[in-house]
Amino acid sequence: MASLSESPSAAHGISKASLDALIAARGEGAIPAQMRYDALARFEELPVRQALKGGRDWKHDLAKLDLSATRPAGEPLVATIAADLGARGALVTPFDSARTAQAGAFTALFGRAVDTRDDKFASLALAFQQGGAFVWIPEGVQIEEPIRISYALTGGRFPYTLIGLGRGASATVVEHFAGDASGANFACGICELVLGEGATLHYAVDQRTDASAKTIFTRRAALGRNANLFFATAELGAEHAVERVRINAAEPGSSTEVTGFFFAAGDQHVDLASEVIHAAAATRSQTLIRSAGTDRGQGRYYGNIKILPNAHGADARLRDDALLLSEKAHVDSVPALEIAANDVKAYHGATVGAISADEIFYAQTRGLSRSEAERMIALGFFEPAIARFPTEALREELRHALEAKFHATAET
Amino acid sequence: MGERVAESGLRIAGLRASVEGKEILKGIDLFVERGSVHALMGPNGSGKSTLAFSLTGHPSYQVTAGTVTLDGEDILALPPDKRAKAGLFLSFQYPAAIPGVSVANFIRTARQSVRPDDLPPAKFRKMIYEKVDELDMDTAFLSRYVNDGFSGGEKKRLEMLQLAMLAPKYAVLDETDSGLDVDALKSVGATVGTLRSSEEGEHTGFLIITHYPRILQYITADRVHIMIDGRIVAEGGPELADAIEREGYDKIREEVAGGVA
Numbered sequence: 001m002a003s004l005s006e007s008p009s010a011a012h013g014i015s016k017a018s019l020d021a022l023i024a025a026r027g028e029g030a031i032p033a034q035m036r037y038d039a040l041a042r043f044e045e046l047p048v049r050q051a052l053k054g055g056r057d058w059k060h061d062l063a064k065l066d067l068s069a070t071r072p073a074g075e076p077l078v079a080t081i082a083a084d085l086g087a088r089g090a091l092v093t094p095f096d097s098a099r100t101a102q103a104g105a106f107t108a109l110f111g112r113a114v115d116t117r118d119d120k121f122a123s124l125a126l127a128f129q130q131g132g133a134f135v136w137i138p139e140g141v142q143i144e145e146p147i148r149i150s151y152a153l154t155g156g157r158f159p160y161t162l163i164g165l166g167r168g169a170s171a172t173v174v175e176h177f178a179g180d181a182s183g184a185n186f187a188c189g190i191c192e193l194v195l196g197e198g199a200t201l202h203y204a205v206d207q208r209t210d211a212s213a214k215t216i217f218t219r220r221a222a223l224g225r226n227a228n229l230f231f232a233t234a235e236l237g238a239e240h241a242v243e244r245v246r247i248n249a250a251e252p253g254s255s256t257e258v259t260g261f262f263f264a265a266g267d268q269h270v271d272l273a274s275e276v277i278h279a280a281a282a283t284r285s286q287t288l289i290r291s292a293g294t295d296r297g298q299g300r301y302y303g304n305i306k307i308l309p310n311a312h313g314a315d316a317r318l319r320d321d322a323l324l325l326s327e328k329a330h331v332d333s334v335p336a337l338e339i340a341a342n343d344v345k346a347y348h349g350a351t352v353g354a355i356s357a358d359e360i361f362y363a364q365t366r367g368l369s370r371s372e373a374e375r376m377i378a379l380g381f382f383e384p385a386i387a388r389f390p391t392e393a394l395r396e397e398l399r400h401a402l403e404a405k406f407h408a409t410a411e412t
Numbered sequence: 413m414g415e416r417v418a419e420s421g422l423r424i425a426g427l428r429a430s431v432e433g434k435e436i437l438k439g440i441d442l443f444v445e446r447g448s449v450h451a452l453m454g455p456n457g458s459g460k461s462t463l464a465f466s467l468t469g470h471p472s473y474q475v476t477a478g479t480v481t482l483d484g485e486d487i488l489a490l491p492p493d494k495r496a497k498a499g500l501f502l503s504f505q506y507p508a509a510i511p512g513v514s515v516a517n518f519i520r521t522a523r524q525s526v527r528p529d530d531l532p533p534a535k536f537r538k539m540i541y542e543k544v545d546e547l548d549m550d551t552a553f554l555s556r557y558v559n560d561g562f563s564g565g566e567k568k569r570l571e572m573l574q575l576a577m578l579a580p581k582y583a584v585l586d587e588t589d590s591g592l593d594v595d596a597l598k599s600v601g602a603t604v605g606t607l608r609s610s611e612e613g614e615h616t617g618f619l620i621i622t623h624y625p626r627i628l629q630y631i632t633a634d635r636v637h638i639m640i641d642g643r644i645v646a647e648g649g650p651e652l653a654d655a656i657e658r659e660g661y662d663k664i665r666e667e668v669a670g671g672v673a
Contacts, residue, residue: 356508357471357472358508359508359509359510361470361471361492361508362504362507362508362510363510363518363522364469364491364492364493364496365468365492365493365495365496365501365502365504366493366496366518366521366522366525366526366574366578367493367496367497367522367525367526367578368493368521368522368525369491369493369525370491370493372493372521372525373493376510376513376518376521377510377513379512379513380510380511380512380513380557381511381512382512383511383512383513383557384511384512
């Protein structure tokens with residue numbers, strides 16, 4: 001271990017040497033070595049597909065990502081897991097020991113929702129995977145108490161979260177990402193959600209890593225017949241946060257509610273993409289996105305609804321609203337619909353704008369200063385998204401996190 | 413400076429105001445004492461709402477001449493929130509919606525802004541429940557978003573709830589009566605009646621802007637002022653409102669035109 005950190009050539013950067021060092025230090029874990037080397041090769045070959053377009057001067061761009069200082073083989077990443085499972089066969093365990101803890105379930109679930117073959121950054125996450133969590137809720141088991149998985153992301157981090165629910169199972173899982181300003185923080189992770197028939201999962205992300213971090217997360221879900229996924233993500237931290245969500249409503253009657261919000265302040269850049277694939281009959285989705293930028297913050301939301309030819313009776317709604325709170329802030333909104341079936345309902349709507357002068361004046365006549373009025377109205381703007389997060393405690397945390405960002409903004 | 417007792421009252425003197433370069437108010441003089449009710453009546457387009465927005469500092473309305481003092485303090489140089497803190501309240505004809513902000517949260521924030529530290533949370537809650545009840549509203553109203561999806565009548569009730577909760581020194585009610593049924597008008601009358609009284613209320617002075625004399629059946633006005641084309645052209649007691657009820661504004665308009673000629 002000690003020799004690793006003293007050997008920059010092996011421990012720094014993204015390379016076969018650093019992957020060798022990782023495997024030598026910790027073994028292959030839940031992911032076979034050959035799978036890791038193949039993934040690294042794909043990462044090196046595949047182009048950056050999500051390069052930002054347009055004449056705008058984007059400060060942060062994946063095409064310009066420099067990972068030479070990243071240390072993928074630093075100290076092991078440990079997730080703090082808080083779960084009250086009872087003795088009903090439910091399991092929450094570090095990802096690295098998932099295969100030994102529950103080989104049957106792990107093998108059945110791993111890779112069901114995630115396909116890294118054509119995905120540069122998911123390949124990177126797979127190659128260097130270390131840490132993360134495996135959650136398995138067997139058939140018919142209902143876990144009432146929210147399962148909380150918390151990470152402090154410092155250095156180079158590649159966590160993998162795999163959550164599987166058996167037939168009719170239900171659970172709430174919240175992932176918290178924090179991190180200090182120890183420098184060169186880079187996190188590239190995968191989250192895989194696999195829902196069996198009639199299962200219900202509330203899954204939420206609370207990303208509040210340090211303002212110097214770069215994060216790239218690939219989140220994928222596969223829904224069984226009549227399964228319900230409530231997916232909610234809050235991208236509040238990091239200097240450059242990228243999140244790509246794809247939910248495959250693969251079986252008839254499956255449905256999902258997708259919620260996301262971000263608030264790009266200071267020099268932050270947030271790039272959020274969500275896609276729902278309606279691949280079977282009577283599938284339903286409701287996507288709600290709220291994004292805002294202030295200071296020199298930049299952001300982009302790309303939202304796609306894809307309805308495949310056999311998805312008769314699909315019902316898809318996508319609504320995304322963006323709020324600009326300063327002259328230099330910029331948020332792009334790109335909603336898209338691809339519909340290949342006939343008897344479907346699909347709706348999308350998007351707005352980008354500033355706070356209305358009438359709202360500010362109205363609040364001012366009630367004694368709020370202009371900046372207080374703006375803050376109240378902007379917090380209200382996020383509220384429909386916050387309201388869709390699980391547990392009041394988490395909603396309050398998110399409201400406070402937003403308020404803190406407003407106060408930090410007011411001071412700069 | 414020697415010791416001087418500041419004048420009590422909302423005094424408007426020689427007020428001229430423009431919107432987008434067009435002069436709407438052409439010299440307005442009004443004096444509203446604490447505890448009094450003044451009705452400002454006039455046909456559509458006479459400048460009544462412009463007066464309301466000029467008093468409260470709407471950025472689209474430029475005051476070009478004149479003064480407005482609140483208990484002796486010049487408020488025209490103040491931003492809208494400082495005017496509210498000085499004790500001025502406007503009940504909007506068309507209040508803005510603030511989605512995502514609950515009525516309870518909005519009013520609590522407003523109360524704390526206008527009257528810092530004066531009500532502990534438990535007392536605030538008790539007070540707002542009482543006022544909601546007095547205004548014949550449901551407490552479910554408090555958790556709805558401010559004016560978001562409200563009917564016209566609900567918006568006016570929320571304005572009255574805020575008026576009751578903020579208990580200002582001076583309140584301008586801009587067409588609060590429009591769109592309200594008789595029961596709602598009665599509760600507006602009761603709110604105004606309570607607030608103007610020095611025993612139960614804050615001895616609030618009112619400027620009630622209205623097109624129709626109907627609301628004055630529920631609120632007794634001390635003075636009635638008639639505004640036409642940016643000027644106050646007639647003033648009198650409550651009987652002036654009765655005359656408008658009978659004859660409309662045309663007769664006064666003719667008299668004014670005749671007087672000028």
